[in-house]
Amino acid sequence: xxxxxxxxxxxxxxxxxxxxxxxxxxxxxxxxxxxxxxxxxxxxxxxxxxxxxxxxxxxxxxxxxxxxxxxxxxxxxxxxxxxxxxxxxxxxxxxxxxxxxxxxxxxxxxxxxxxxxxxxxxxxxxxxxxxxxxxxxxxxxxxxxxxxxxxxxxxxxxxxxxxxxxxxxxxxxxxxxxxxxxxxxxxxxxxxxxxxxxxxxxxxxxxxxxxxxxxxxxxxxxxxxxxxxxxxxxxxxxxxxxxxxxxxxxxxxxxxxxxxxxxxxxxxxxxxxxxxxxxxxxxxxxxxxxxxxxxxxxxxxxxxxxxxxxxxxxxxxxxxxxxxxxxxxxxxxxxxxxxxxxxxxxxxxxxxxxxxxxxxxxxxxxxxxxxxxxxxxxxxxxxxxxxxxxxxxxxxxxxxxxxxxxxxxxxxxxxxxxxxxxxxxxxxxxxxxxxxxxxxxxxxxxxxxxxxxxxxxxxxxxxxxxxxxxxxxxxxxxxxxxxxxxxxxxxxxxxxxxxxxxxxxxxxxxxxxxxxxxxxxxxxxxxxxxxxxxxxxxxxxxxxxxxxxxxxxx
Amino acid sequence: xxxxxxxxxxxxxxxxxxxxxxxxxxxxxxxxxxxxxxxxxxxxxxxxxxxxxxxxxxxxxxxxxxxxxxxxxxxxxxxxxxxxxxxxxxxxxxxxxxxxxxxxxxxxxxxxxxxxxxxxxxxxxxxxxxxxxxxxxxxxxxxxxxxxxxxxxxxxxxxxxxxxxxxxxxxxxxxxxxxxxxxxxxxxxxxxxxxxxxxxxxxxxxxxxxxxxxxxxxxxxxxxxxxxxxxxxxxxxxxxxxxxxxxxxxxxxxxxxxxxxxxxxxxxxxxxxxxxxxxxxxxxxxxxxxxxxxxxxxxxxxxxxxxxxxxxxxxxxxxxxxxxxxxxxxxxxxxxxxxxxxxxxxxxxxxxxxxxxxxxxxxxxxxxxxxxxxxxxxxxxxxxxxxxxxxxxxxxxxxxxxxxxxxxxxxxxxxxxxxxxxxxxxxxxx
Numbered sequence: 016x017x018x019x020x021x022x023x024x025x026x027x028x029x030x031x032x033x034x035x036x037x038x039x040x041x042x043x044x045x046x047x048x049x050x051x052x053x054x055x056x057x058x059x060x061x062x063x064x065x066x067x068x069x070x071x072x073x074x075x076x077x078x079x080x081x082x083x084x085x086x087x088x089x090x091x092x093x094x095x096x097x098x099x100x101x102x103x104x105x106x107x108x109x110x111x112x113x114x115x116x117x118x119x120x121x122x123x124x125x126x127x128x129x130x131x132x133x134x135x136x137x138x139x140x141x142x143x144x145x146x147x148x149x150x151x152x153x154x155x156x157x158x159x160x161x162x163x164x165x166x167x168x169x170x171x172x173x174x175x176x177x178x179x180x181x182x183x184x185x186x187x188x189x190x191x192x193x194x195x196x197x198x199x200x201x202x203x204x205x206x207x208x209x210x211x212x213x214x215x216x217x218x219x220x221x222x223x224x225x226x227x228x229x230x231x232x233x234x235x236x237x238x239x240x241x242x243x244x245x246x247x248x249x250x251x252x253x254x255x256x257x258x259x260x261x262x263x264x265x266x267x268x269x270x271x272x273x274x275x276x277x278x279x280x281x282x283x284x285x286x287x288x289x290x291x292x293x294x295x296x297x298x299x300x301x302x303x304x305x306x307x308x309x310x311x312x313x314x315x316x317x318x319x320x321x322x323x324x325x326x327x328x329x330x331x332x333x334x335x336x337x338x339x340x341x342x343x344x345x346x347x348x349x350x351x352x353x354x355x356x357x358x359x360x361x362x363x364x365x366x367x368x369x370x371x372x373x374x375x376x377x378x379x380x381x382x383x384x385x386x387x388x389x390x391x392x393x394x395x396x397x398x399x400x401x402x403x404x405x406x407x408x409x410x411x412x413x414x415x416x417x418x419x420x421x422x423x424x425x426x427x428x429x430x431x432x433x434x435x436x437x438x439x440x441x442x443x444x445x446x447x448x449x450x451x452x453x454x455x456x457x458x459x460x461x462x463x464x465x466x467x468x469x470x471x472x473x474x475x476x477x478x479x480x481x482x483x484x485x486x487x488x489x490x491x492x493x494x495x496x497x498x499x500x501x502x503x504x505x506x507x508x509x510x511x512x513x514x515x516x517x518x519x520x521x522x523x524x525x526x527x528x529x530x531x532x533x534x535x536x537x538x539x540x541x542x543x544x545x546x547x548x549x550x551x552x553x554x555x556x557x558x559x560x561x562x563x564x565x566x567x568x569x
Numbered sequence: 570x571x572x573x574x575x576x577x578x579x580x581x582x583x584x585x586x587x588x589x590x591x592x593x594x595x596x597x598x599x600x601x602x603x604x605x606x607x608x609x610x611x612x613x614x615x616x617x618x619x620x621x622x623x624x625x626x627x628x629x630x631x632x633x634x635x636x637x638x639x640x641x642x643x644x645x646x647x648x649x650x651x652x653x654x655x656x657x658x659x660x661x662x663x664x665x666x667x668x669x670x671x672x673x674x675x676x677x678x679x680x681x682x683x684x685x686x687x688x689x690x691x692x693x694x695x696x697x698x699x700x701x702x703x704x705x706x707x708x709x710x711x712x713x714x715x716x717x718x719x720x721x722x723x724x725x726x727x728x729x730x731x732x733x734x735x736x737x738x739x740x741x742x743x744x745x746x747x748x749x750x751x752x753x754x755x756x757x758x759x760x761x762x763x764x765x766x767x768x769x770x771x772x773x774x775x776x777x778x779x780x781x782x783x784x785x786x787x788x789x790x791x792x793x794x795x796x797x798x799x800x801x802x803x804x805x806x807x808x809x810x811x812x813x814x815x816x817x818x819x820x821x822x823x824x825x826x827x828x829x830x831x832x833x834x835x836x837x838x839x840x841x842x843x844x845x846x847x848x849x850x851x852x853x854x855x856x857x858x859x860x861x862x863x864x865x866x867x868x869x870x871x872x873x874x875x876x877x878x879x880x881x882x883x884x885x886x887x888x889x890x891x892x893x894x895x896x897x898x899x900x901x902x903x904x905x906x907x908x909x910x911x912x913x914x915x916x917x918x919x920x921x922x923x924x925x926x927x928x929x930x931x932x933x934x935x936x937x938x939x940x941x942x943x944x945x946x947x948x949x950x951x952x953x954x955x956x957x958x959x960x961x962x963x964x965x966x967x968x969x970x971x972x973x974x975x976x977x978x979x980x981x982x983x984x985x986x987x988x989x990x991x992x993x994x995x996x997x998x999x
Contacts, residue, residue, distance in 0.1 A: 099890025108880035
């Protein structure tokens with residue numbers, strides 16, 4: 016039994032907003048107050064400290080083919096950051112595309128205890144799980160990509176029954192050992208293979224004639240009917256295109272009131288005003304999120320500096336390849352399943368577009384009223400490496416700091432943004448929502464992201480430093496499943512995280528149809544496609560935690 | 570033992586369907602294999618290579634050796650650990666091991682300040698240098714199978730390295746999209762065993778592979794709408810170049826492929842870069858992709874695991890503790906020739922024909938039973954992934970990992986198990 020005594024508890028799931036109380040940890044979980052006579056093995060005096068559940072990154076590219084291409088492509092990202100093994104940790108390297116071990120350690124040191132890889136190509140799911148298996152300490156989970164795969168597009172083109180599509184979606188979650196479904200540029204990755212260079216929400220696919228809107232409607236409905244906790248995770252059409260706010264709003268409407276999550280929405284909130292024909296639509300997008308209770312979003316904030324963009328959106332990545340810095344890039348069409356594109360990128364504060372992107376992201380954070388529906392991400396590494404989160408938190412919590420930074424960016428971008436006028440400063444309670452309670456609720460993780468009795472003892476203890484960047488950079492203590500894993504920003508124990516999945520019920524009749532499809536068209540046999548529970552262990556997973564398929568409370 | 574799917578008992582012969590074959594980068598996973606006692610026979614969907622390598626008798630040379638003399642496994646493990654503990658900078662080299670084997674091999678290298686490379690490292694880096702300098706736009710086998718109406722093969726013996734490539738990826742079968750007649754161009758020789766239906770729609774230009782950079786640079790010039798002063802380029806009349814260019818521009822989904830292992834001439838990376846930059850340019854008009862083929866001897870598997878664990882794609886050096894990477898300095902060949910390594914681990918669990926580079930340094934060979942291990946300090950026979958144990962390998966297109974099956978029993982440890990025992994022994998106080 017471990018006791019954390021005297022901490023100020025920020026647990027929004029139970030409306031604890033800095034209440035002082037002790038926490039008891041036993042057997043990896045948060046335990047009730049023990050009766051007198053039970054020995055406390057270890058006591059940590061955390062008086063005056065800020066105590067939160069371990070943080071959850073619900074959208075971070077930490078494993079899978081495109082991340083590994085980014086690593087191989089960028090030795091320059093690794094040379095100056097390489098570190099040796101110690102008695103307890105392995106060696107590693109990398110900032111924008113860190114090695115797997117580096118990823119686990121850096122997240123844990125910052126108080127993160129769970130990370131979700133949002134772009135698992137079904138055919139590449141084994142790789143994602145193998146890389147996540149080599150990512151220590153944190154829990155992991157993946158979102159399987161659908162909506163550009165020829166199997167689904169054929170079903171839709173043939174007018175298949177929704178029930179059949181639901182079975183396929185459920186089968187995909189089982190076969191890939193994932194917790195959610197993502198769609199990237201609905202239909203657009205496939206359209207690019209037919210030499211289309213754009214696909215708007217109501218534009219018919221050049222071969223299948225289905226529209227992105229129909230794909231969104233079909234998949235949101237499938238997840239709703241299967242009671243998958245996390246809504247359809249959507250990387251919308253027209254990423255990065257000036258004026259794409261219109262298609263982002265159309266994407267929200269396509270869900271027709273059913274739950275939908277729009278990811279890295281900063282990249283989708285652009286207008287065409289001004290002499291450079293590039294402007295902020297953060298106000299209209301934030302307003303639309305406020306008006307649509309079925310919509311949630313994560314921001315995908317950009318930060319200035321070198322990073323690499325890795326995305327399934329070949330159409331967008333090929334379009335953006337001309338901005339590659341350094342000047343090298345890769346795009347790949349993959350297995351009638353999806354695609355990937357890797358483009359290194361350097362965001363500059365003196366560049367008008369980059370500076371405005373930075374301001375748009377912050378505007379979105381500050382304008383969306385409900386912190387339960389907007390999550391803190393940089394779309395690692397696409398907007399910035401995840402190690403920039405403490406800086407981002409300070410930008411949100413400290414208006415003086417924010418305005419000081421705003422004064423440094425391209426003056427025209429600053430003038431075009433209303434960021435200076437936004438007075439909001441996030442509270443610790445709101446930060447706890449958007450980095451813990453919100454993501455856990457959205458993903459259906461019943462025992463994570465909060466500090467109630469029975470929850471996993473994933474806990475982060477911070478010193479209440481007015482410099483919020485310093486505070487969130489180096490927590491005093493980080494516990495994973497009840498074990499102290501990091502102290503003052505140093506790893507003190509390496510444990511292995513679990514894999515979070517959902518396994519919805521479905522009619523196995525779909526498998527015959529899939530088998531026929533694989534035999535006729537694929538270069539892999541159906542028998543060899545799904546990942547079994549045993550194989551997941553071989554990939555390196557400690558264990559699977561299967562979450563209930565039930566809609567989370569709103 | 571994990572039960573294989575779809576197994577039928579016929580007397581004492583068990584038949585397994587849809588078995589993945591680990592013996593070339595294609596990782597065909599449709600083999601039917603009959604197991605009688607310990608003998609595996611490919612009864613359908615194989616090739617000469619898979620038939621030979623599944624059938625190899627597991628009992629030849631299946632005893633550990635220390636200094637050429639039979640020894641207990643524990644003795645061999647202890648000796649291997651001793652050599653590595655004493656080494657200043659050992660070389661750890663794969664010539665065929667799965668993801669699990671690579672994971673331990675890298676950990677050993679990290680612990681003893683070693684260099685990690687693959688026996689095909691030179692071929693891997695012909696492509697990797699291009700990825701690290703300019704990149705490419707590429708595709709994978711199922712896309713080729715269903716979409717490609719034009720395939721251009723550059724200076725490579727595709728069927729020699731990947732026997733069923735045309736049978737599975739570019740031939741006459743049902744496709745998702747109407748392709749019409751597929752067209753095939755060889756820059757170099759037409760393979761002798763090309764199926765007749767393809768042969769008669771194929772065209773060949775006698776380009777010396779060493780002049781591919783020149784050839785594709787000229788194509789780029791023509792593509793940009795400029796004229797060439799020369800009458801021939803790399804021995805090919807400019808008229809033929811123009812014809813090929815028009816075919817490539819007209820393709821709905823064209824693919825340019827090569828096997829880097831076949832481009833064995835100085836600065837082959839520049840030839841590959843020239844091909845990749847030309848294909849990038851084509852995409853301003855139509856869709857065209859490259860398909861760099863590899864994966865034999867689990868070379869792409871070594872590259873993938875090393876990349877995610879260290880941040881560098883093989884040729885990683887742990888001498889200073891932290892991983893460093895120099896694709897020339899840290900090559901196995903350079904390290905041996907320059908006497909920069911003082912011990913070697915060589916892992917080859919797939920093909921007993923792979924033998925370690927000859928050198929003066931103490932060598933520890935983990936090989937498939939039957940591997941010739943003359944002169945090595947320690948030989949540990951290991952079981953075969955995809956035959957005796959499960960495992961993961963990466964396919965020729967470097968995207969698809971395949972899960973291998975266990976269809977036969979073996980008393981031998983897997984390479985990963987043997988390496989783990991060596992690592993554990995290295996950690997013991999001594």
